[in-house]
Amino acid sequence: MSSSSTVFSVQRSGHARSAAERDQILSAPGFGTRFTDHMVAITWDRDHGWHDAQVRPYGPLSLDPAASVLHYGQEIFEGIKAYRHADGSIWTFRPQANGARLQRSAKRLALPELPVDLFVESLRQLISVDAHWVPSAPETSLYFRPFMIADEAFLGVRAAQKATYYVIASPAGPYFAKGVAPVSIWLSTDYARAGKGGTGAAKCGGNYAASLLPQTIAQSKGCSQVLFLDPVEGKYIEELGGMNVFLVYQDGTLVTPALSGSILEGITRSSILQLARDRGMTVQERKMSIDEWKQGVASGEIAEVFACGTAAVVTPIGELKGEGFAVGNPDAEAGQVTMALRKELTDIQYGRLPDPHGWLVRLDG
Incomplete structure (x- = not known):
């Protein structure tokens, strides 16, 4: 599966924050403590490859207690930001490099390699529903956390045959709130x-x-x-x-x-x-x-x-x-x-x- 052949289903949240609630969060976002209304999920298994790409409401994951990630730590992640430019447009920085690194991490952890163009598309899809979460104040951004977990329910020590890739996002304020300091x-x-x-x-x-x-x-x-x-x-x-x-x-x-x-x-x-x-x-x-x-x-x-x-x-x-x-x-x-x-x-x-x-x-x- 690549982005050109992928159709993301979109389920909008019925509990999205109001504009006033969102503005309050964006006025002092901190880092990694508050999250947008939606998330991306794409499923993988050995028989079907990558499939069931979706944008869905942000919320808890349901995992079997025997899921491999809970026992053998078979997981990887990335960190990348979206920036709002002066004209209001939204950009990210070198996403192909992050996608390629995610692939290298996946190979080392015996996880499936997500196509780089699908990685980039997953960011676009999340922005398509949560663009208003990208702050515009100086030195602020929307921090993406793409990650992949092995979620097959199996206690044997081997590479899992089922995994899911997710993207969540968190508005981020200036890292140095009082100015850059050593x-x-x-x-x-x-x-x-x-x-x-x-x-x-x-x-x-x-x-x-x-x-x-x-x-x-x-x-x-x-x-x-x-x-x-x-x-x-x-x-x-x-x-x-x-x-x-x-x-x-x-x-x-x-x-x-x-x-x-x-x-x-x-x-x-x-x-x-x-x-x-x-x-x-x-x-x-x-x-x-x-x-x-x-x-x-x-x-x-x-x-x-x-x-x-x-x-x-x-x-x-x-x-x-x-x-x-x-x-x-x-x-x-x-x-x-x-x-x-x-x-x-x-x-x-x-x-x-x-x-x-x-x-x-x-x-x-």
Whole structure:
């Protein structure tokens, strides 16, 4: 099944929020706490492939207690946004890249691969009924959460023969409500986010579940994020709990860890790499030891550090802390390169700058 051959049935909610209720939510949407009136669902099974595509009212799922996802964690997800431009039109950013990553995640988790064009169409279909949920205030968006679960009722340890793909959506306010501010992060040396040959390069819930305990420890140390090292030697930088990381050197070189099989290939990461190359910056994807980070910040050779991901776009890192050390300045201002890249990327997403790479895809009309 592809989008060209797919007909979505549409069942409109009988309990949709009124315009006044919706406006109240959109005035202070937060992140991931309130959801639109509808959702997308597409069924897959071994005999029929992808079928029964529908837009239906948002609501609880009915799962058999023996559903594979509940016992073996066979699930994957994505994160992508819709942006309302100044003329009122609604666009999303690089959805084909998200669709391709969903396919890679599905392959690793032994789930069916959803065609990329059907992934993009699923976003369009949800917008066709919930367009009024896309906020228009500065730096706001509608956050899509596409996900796929194995829902066959079977307790044997094997790949499920039945799965369902869903899309839900949540209006999102500015990630930094008081302006972009550097954060402190904690170096985890006792825990790894993923193992060699594991699921680190897939966007699946198990990776995030494994990060929650070290994330809690980081918060107890006064840090907002946790940094993980490579799972083999325990000395090379990998990524944060949910974001990729970049170092900016004094000579203008931009460095990020090379994809290793245990690092998630972020869409924001690849976009920043392209924008940096467009600017003529020297860009390196390579192994970076934690000692290089610590010594470089201490000596001044490393001028800026930032993380990136769909939710926050770009987050400046002011301080790195760990057992017995702290480098950087938690009160430092965000770096010039960090903020310039962030502004350029968000200006493209919101239609304030030209889109030279054809990254934007219109979802309405």
